[in-house]
Amino acid sequence: MDTFYLIVVICLVVLAVADLVVGVSNDAVNFLNSAFGSRVAKRKTILYVAATGILIGAASSSGMMEIARKGIFNPEMFSFADIMTIFLAVMITDILLLDLFNTFGMPTSTTVSIMFELLGAAFVVAVIKIISNGDSMLLIGEYLNTNNAILIIAGIFLSVFIAFSLGLIAQFFTRLIFSFNLNKTVRKNGPIFGGIAIATIAYFLLIKGMKGSTFISIETKEWINNYTVILMGTIVLSSIFICLVLTHFFKVNVLKLVVLFGTFSLAMAFAGNDLVNFIGVPLAGLQSFQIFQASNLAASELNMGVLGAQIQTNSLILFAAGVIMILSLWFSKKAQTVTETEINLSRQNEGSERFKPNFIARWIVSGGIRFSTFSKKFISDEVANKIDARFKKSASINKNVKEKPAFDLVRASVNLMMASVLIAFATSLKLPLSTTYVSFMVAMGTSLADRAWDRDSAVYRVAGVVNVIGGWLVTAAVASTVAGVLALVIYFGGVFAVVSLMMLTVALILRSQFVHRKKEREKSAVYKKLENRERISYDDVIAESRERISLTMFKISYVIKDLIVGLEVEDKVKISKAKNEVELYRKNYEELSASFYYYLQKIESKHGAEGRYYIHALSYLNNISGSVLVMGEKVDSHVSNFHLPMQTVKMNELKDLANRLSHLFIEISDLILERKGGLTEVLQEESEVLLTHIENLELVHLSRVKNNESSAKNSMLYLSILLECRDMIVDFSGLINLFQSIRENEPPMEPIDKVKMNKSKTSLK
Incomplete structure (x- = not known):
């Protein structure tokens, strides 16, 4: 039996590497879309900034398997054999699911995916154990912790609405301040806005990005928590002063600093916290195997309650994971495809629309038009004209969609700032939150506020948002169901099932690569x-x-x-x-x-x-x-x-x-x-x-x-x-x-x- 579980561990390690690749391809949109969409710098420069954030975040990660620690299932109710079945089913499902979303350029949440995969696989194994023991199905609650699942689902729906609404409001007032004539307004308003934005993102970095860092002592973390207000006040004043000097003496566009700093901080937080979504399960499986070897007990007799404790990870493993993530960021074509989806839906210019209208999109747009017509009755013509003047785009903005950024630095800054605020706030309250969902919906809210969705494009953009959100809703059900089915197959199929599933996984990933390359070749080389x-x-x-x-x-x-x-x-x-x-x-x-x-x-x-x-x-x-x-x-x-x-x-x-x-x-x-x-x-x-x-x-x-x-x-x-x-x-x-x-x-x-x-x-x- 040791040989069988050794094979399972090897499979988990291989799947961990593959999951890092597909995970970065999916989550790169969280920290790259604002920089790429605004063309704040050359592509290589943006990738260097993001790669630095990823490497620091990965190296400083605590490596704790958050999902297991929060108790999606109760490990003390499962044996070593059960746990390895659950872990392998989860990893195979996770790779296939994320790769499928990446192939079609649809961002999804790695946190939600891994959580529901664990829930689905654990549920099936728990049912098998209950039936084999002759117990009542009412005991299922002792095996699973459904409260966390319900909390995460509620957090998803709430975060989607809040992120969209706050992104819309923040962008509306920010655009009133800057208008689209940035040549005149950035020098005047940029230093104060830039200082506040940088301070906001710094707060996010302190609360979210470094909350599990190993290189920061417990005393330092406590000091940050106790003196957060003083610390943030100092950062705000210092940031504004630095931005004033850079703007007036060195002619630097501070909005570029905001976007690049925001990209770095989000990339660092992603690697530092979301890394466990990709390697947490395989590392837990490796530790479980080490405990099994030292126990001299049968796989079905060894209780795995020890997994309820925090799991520390070797720094070398974290560094290696960071390197793999960086390589994926640089060379993954699917990462570019997922990023292009969000940029396409939020771009300021017109052009070829990726998504076809549906009845939901038409209904939403129709309601939006009626609401807009109704609200104009309560706004005087003078005020409406002044607002319209601030949102008037210069001819150069719409001149050519291929040469111009998808949106300007103002919107990119708001995207990063609002995503940072929401994620940091939820983290401080210990609320579950998907960085993908927040980042995407903030970007959609800011694009709507910026009037990027006009009468000619609104129904297509809304259809795209509906499709993406629909994919999110499907994610949980599909992840849970597929992981449960695979757990059932592995539980009864043994070695044959493991080998067959691994071969099938490789075949499906290779096929998805072929499909993606075929889609990329659809345009002629000349075009x-x-x-x-x-x-x-x-x-x-x-x-x-x-x-x-x-x-x-x-x-x-x-x-x-x-x-x-x-x-x-x-x-x-x-x-x-x-x-x-x-x-x-x-x-x-x-x-x-x-x-x-x-x-x-x-x-x-x-x-x-x-x-x-x-x-x-x-x-x-x-x-x-x-x-x-x-x-x-x-x-x-x-x-x-x-x-x-x-x-x-x-x-x-x-x-x-x-x-x-x-x-x-x-x-x-x-x-x-x-x-x-x-x-x-x-x-x-x-x-x-x-x-x-x-x-x-x-x-x-x-x-x-x-x-x-x-x-x-x-x-x-x-x-x-x-x-x-x-x-x-x-x-x-x-x-x-x-x-x-x-x-x-x-x-x-x-x-x-x-x-x-x-x-x-x-x-x-």
């Missing part, structure tokens, strides 16, 4: 390159359009063939894959359309006429995707409803048409990509011939209908496919004419990313 370019030339517009259109046409040529083959063999899987390909294309088109306004502003032209080619090309592609989508829906409906299969003669006609269409579309794709000017007239002739062929097929089929040679369902599907194919040919002909009309204006140049295009086409084949 990504143009996103960060200050100005776009006429040649850039044509090159990007050529590449995107050529690859899209190539994809559609194979989608049509897959739909027809799927119809013939009645293969729903093949049809669904083809439909998903079209849906992905439609999503990309919507993103392009949403960002076209800013894309057009970058084109080097006084009148922007060159953008006409780009928007016309997008229009053609939208029509084409619509035709393929309609075709896919009708084919899917026909097969799903078990209608009669298509007659052989009609099926052969459709397959021949699909092949001819595919050949034509591939030729057009090569024409647009490689500029084969001599083929333009030939392809136009082929298109005309194919249109005539479709018309003949329609006439032939109508005669079949009159002679009662085809069922109604088959006839409607057959004619629908012909009509959609005809529409696609017309749109593709329009694309040919479009590029023919601009050919004379194009300078000689090599095809864009031809190697990448060929690889994409090969993968499709």
